[in-house]
Amino acid sequence: MSEHKLLQREVVKTLNPEGDRPDPSTIITRRTFLNRSLMGGAGLAAAGLFPTMSTIEMAFAQGGPSFKFAWVSDTHLYPKEVNTRFVDKTVRAFKEVQAMNPPADFMIFGGDLAQLGDPVEIRLGAELLKEVKIKKVFIPGEHDWYLDMGKTWNNTFGASPWFFDHKGVRFIGLDTVSRADDFWTSRKMSAVDRMGHMATLDGTLGGAWAGLGAEQLKWLSDTMASWGDKPTVIFSHNPLYEYYPNWNFWVRDWRAVHEILKPYSKVTNIHGHTHQVLYNEVGKMRSIGMLATSWPWPYAPEGVPILTKAMVRADPGDPFDGVGWATHSVSPTGRVENEYKMWRKDIFASAAVDDGTADNRNQILTPRIADRP
Amino acid sequence: MISKKYSFPLATLAVAVVAVAAVFVTDIQEASAHKEKHTADQMKAFDEVFMEEVRIGDLLFHGDGATEKKLKVKLSKTAMACAMCHPYASDTHPHEFPKFQEQMNEFVPLRDMINWCIEKPNEGEKIDPNGRAMKALEAYITWSNKNSKLDPGRH
Numbered sequence: 001m002s003e004h005k006l007l008q009r010e011v012v013k014t015l016n017p018e019g020d021r022p023d024p025s026t027i028i029t030r031r032t033f034l035n036r037s038l039m040g041g042a043g044l045a046a047a048g049l050f051p052t053m054s055t056i057e058m059a060f061a062q063g064g065p066s067f068k069f070a071w072v073s074d075t076h077l078y079p080k081e082v083n084t085r086f087v088d089k090t091v092r093a094f095k096e097v098q099a100m101n102p103p104a105d106f107m108i109f110g111g112d113l114a115q116l117g118d119p120v121e122i123r124l125g126a127e128l129l130k131e132v133k134i135k136k137v138f139i140p141g142e143h144d145w146y147l148d149m150g151k152t153w154n155n156t157f158g159a160s161p162w163f164f165d166h167k168g169v170r171f172i173g174l175d176t177v178s179r180a181d182d183f184w185t186s187r188k189m190s191a192v193d194r195m196g197h198m199a200t201l202d203g204t205l206g207g208a209w210a211g212l213g214a215e216q217l218k219w220l221s222d223t224m225a226s227w228g229d230k231p232t233v234i235f236s237h238n239p240l241y242e243y244y245p246n247w248n249f250w251v252r253d254w255r256a257v258h259e260i261l262k263p264y265s266k267v268t269n270i271h272g273h274t275h276q277v278l279y280n281e282v283g284k285m286r287s288i289g290m291l292a293t294s295w296p297w298p299y300a301p302e303g304v305p306i307l308t309k310a311m312v313r314a315d316p317g318d319p320f321d322g323v324g325w326a327t328h329s330v331s332p333t334g335r336v337e338n339e340y341k342m343w344r345k346d347i348f349a350s351a352a353v354d355d356g357t358a359d360n361r362n363q364i365l366t367p368r369i370a371d372r373p
Numbered sequence: 374m375i376s377k378k379y380s381f382p383l384a385t386l387a388v389a390v391v392a393v394a395a396v397f398v399t400d401i402q403e404a405s406a407h408k409e410k411h412t413a414d415q416m417k418a419f420d421e422v423f424m425e426e427v428r429i430g431d432l433l434f435h436g437d438g439a440t441e442k443k444l445k446v447k448l449s450k451t452a453m454a455c456a457m458c459h460p461y462a463s464d465t466h467p468h469e470f471p472k473f474q475e476q477m478n479e480f481v482p483l484r485d486m487i488n489w490c491i492e493k494p495n496e497g498e499k500i501d502p503n504g505r506a507m508k509a510l511e512a513y514i515t516w517s518n519k520n521s522k523l524d525p526g527r528h
Contacts (some may be wrong), residue, residue, distance in 0.1 A: 363521045366520065367461060368461065
């Protein structure tokens with residue numbers, strides 16, 4: 001067993017004492033929202049139906065009111081003249097959010113609105129977002145950040161972290177993307193080149209860029225303490241646990257995050273970045289990975305949480321495949337119900353040959369070389 | 374005692390065996406005559422040739438415009454690079470080719486699938502199957518999967 005795997009086992013064992021699970025009083029049902037009425041005529045014939053976002057219903061067994069909110073992320077917009085495919089999907093996602101009936105209480109955009117952080121891309125996203133009239137909140141992705149170090153993003157959508165309380169739930173939005181080590185100054189790198197390296201998932205120079213940093217950790221600790229052990233949803237672009245560091249499918253200070261969250265039993269982390277179906281529990285915290293509107297990433301070569309039921313292999317010839325509806329029941333006691341209902345075909349494979357992780361059991365990968373110092 | 378009936382074929386066989394053995398030995402000697410022991414410098418040079426192809430393939434795979442221009446190829450018109458769906462060349466499965474490829478409804482080598490991806494999802498221009506760009510892409514993809522289990526034909 002590799003050193004990395006041994007370390008993962010040790011940390012998981014430490015953070016998951018026997019019997020330590022998320023509190024059962026919060027039930028989460030996850031679906032992908034579809035609205036056929038929005039897709040008529042040629043558009044429907046050409047593109048068919050496709051999943052665009054996840055809606056999350058929250059019901060509190062102890063008598064709190066039920067409500068919905070929507071999540072959209074990872075639209076990865078290029079300028080319109082470069083790639084219309086991603087624009088079309090984003091437009092449709094936002095139309096579907098707006099058409100929800102009853103309407104969602106709010107929409108969270110989970111980062112990576114742009115592909116290369118270009119103000120043109122961010123402005124395009126902001127324009128498309130006007131379709132959504134309900135309350136919107138935002139957290140950044142690395143693709144939104146590293147051209148101008150978040151200037152356009154923060155000016156357009158506001159800075160993170162933030163929190164607000166809504167119907168008995170504290171919602172927290174984190175910035176997990178802005179703290180990359182400076183690899184560009186000493187290399188006299190242009191802003192465009194810096195962004196290019198950061199926009200490459202399997203790039204080398206960006207390193208372990210995902211993290212909260214000491215100041216935000218302190219802020220998170222204080223924000224949790226002031227709310228106590230009540231239902232809390234933490235939005236982050238990256239997952240708050242160690243899945244696959246090489247692709248920043250983690251935050252580098254995740255151990256510190258879990259130390260802060262350890263006393264609290266009603267915490268759910270919802271994250272983007274990984275573009276795939278993911279479910280995990282670390283200590284008392286549950287974590288749910290959201291789909292992208294742009295494209296699905298393959299599962300990483302190692303570190304896929306054992307609680308994740310992998311999604312089906314995507315058809316590379318179908319830009320609307322790899323996302324869709326499904327059902328995922330994590331707890332036999334019914335404490336948590338994660339339900340994906342996605343477009344086109346069942347999201348989960350019934351046979352290993354169709355499974356997004358089992359399919360790769362004979363695959364061992366080597367990191368790239370062309371961008372190494 | 375060998376009967377007269379079989380003496381001719383046996384004699385012929387013996388002559389044939391000697392003749393074949395002589396040819397074989399001669400061939401080995403000729404082959405050996407051209408095979409010197411490898412020096413460390415030679416091995417380094419062989420490796421450098423290969424790794425340079427891997428490096429070029431890596432750049433192409435990650436959408437490097439300058440390398441595309443140099444090799445006169447257009448791998449994508451959607452701004453999508455191969456690596457955007459295949460980080461570390463994941464899910465390219467070079468160790469499973471040749472195989473029946475469902476999308477193409479055909480038994481194909483890896484290079485045919487590479488061209489399919491260039492033409493379909495990436496909406497780029499098909500490249501010369503025997504050209505430098507294809508060889509470099511194949512070098513990078515197979516190198517990235519060098520520790521994967523050889524499993525030809527697997528879907």
